[in-house]
Amino acid sequence: MLRKEDYRMIDLLKQKGLYLKDIADGLGVSSRTVRRALKRGGPPPRERKRARSKLDAYKQTVDRLLSEGVWNAQVILREIQNEGYVGGYTILREYIQPKRPLRASRATVRFETTPGQQMQSDWGEVIVQIANQPTKVYFCVNELSYSRRFHFWCTNSQDSEHTYEGIIRSLEYFGGTTEEVLVDNQKATVLEHPANGKPYFNARFLDMADHYGLTPKACKPYRARTKGKDERMVGYIKGNFFVRYRAFESWAHLNQLAELWLAQEADQRVQGTVKEVVAERFQREKPALKPLPSLRYDTSYYEFRRVAWDGYIDVRGNRYSVPAELVGQGVAVRIGLDGNLRVFQAETLVAQHLLRSKQAGWSTVMSHHRELWEAVKVEQRSLEAYEEVV
Secondary structure (H helix, E strand, O other): OOOHHHHHHHHHHHHOOOOHHHHHHHHOOOHHHHHHHHHHOOOOOOOOOOOOOOOHHHHHHHHHHHHOOOOOHHHHHHHHHHOOOOOOHHHHHHHHHHHHHHOOOOOOOOOOOOOOOEEEEEEEEEEEEEOOEEEEEEEEEEEEOOOOOEEEEEEOOOOHHHHHHHHHHHHHHHOOEOOEEEEOOOOOOEEEOOOOOOOEEOHHHHHHHHHOOOEEEEOOOOOHHHHHHHHHHHHHHHHOHHHHOOEEOOHHHHHHHHHHHHHHHHOOOEEOOOOEEHHHHHHHHHHHOEOOOOOOOOOOEEEEEEOOOOOEEEEOOEEEEOOHHHOOOEEEEEEOOOOEEEEEEOOEEEEEEEOOOHHHOOEOOHHHHHHHHHHOOOOOOOOHHHHOOO
């Protein structure tokens, strides 16, 4: 390898008329090396050794989060800080910025609404640890279209009853109802939606919506971005809340952390489209919300049963007692999402139980069958009959 002073020597010897081969032999290099040095006109520029960045050790984590759809630099910063990163926010943002063209396009048309006009509803799902077990979590997201304030509730199912419960919990969180609710085309809300026609809504969904004064609206088929604000919130929750929190003690613990995060972070964010703090914008929308009804809508499962000859009904693999006078009659059964089982005869509550597993055995209230036991006649014999036996 030529040293810096060798290049000066090659130049001088060439000026004196020496052949390239003679110059090369004198320096102990090949003629090709001498020729390249003369063509270059001097030594190559010295490469500066790049200083090691504090971010280098965490770039693999950053790239992984980006591949999972997490593009919020503040969220990524918090994650790598948990791994020991001590650098600043600016160097992280500069590393992410050139990669943003790789992000899937979210281009869509935004339709702004007036305060109190619309709430958008949708579902998302993730897998997290609950009580040390990997668990699929469904979360119902409801967002006020004007202020962008949103609420979400996590549960283990996205059927009709849980959908209505999620919507109601959000209305209670907002402290009022909107004029309309925009939903996707899941069967819990929309039974059928012809491409060029009006949607046919689930009857019970209409009943719930009417109870809260909501006019139901449905996205056009295959056009979920009609409610793009709420679609975006599903991704926001996955990329923020479920990145910060990944393990929970119980379902109750999960929903407690969710509402804490909503108050401390989601409500305090500056929303990118309207460029306002969500909580402050909500204060202008709040007076436009309609008051909640005095009676909460019952989201329990609703079923019918016929009382068996022994005064029990069969529900989900177990048996539950009802008053004996109802033997042979039909009763209505409501099963709450909290596991509370209520039995009605017409509009009258006649029995109440907590759901039990099949292994736990039948659930019996002794007063239900007192008349049956009293009707049983037991033959009584005199003790003299036994005295005769030798």
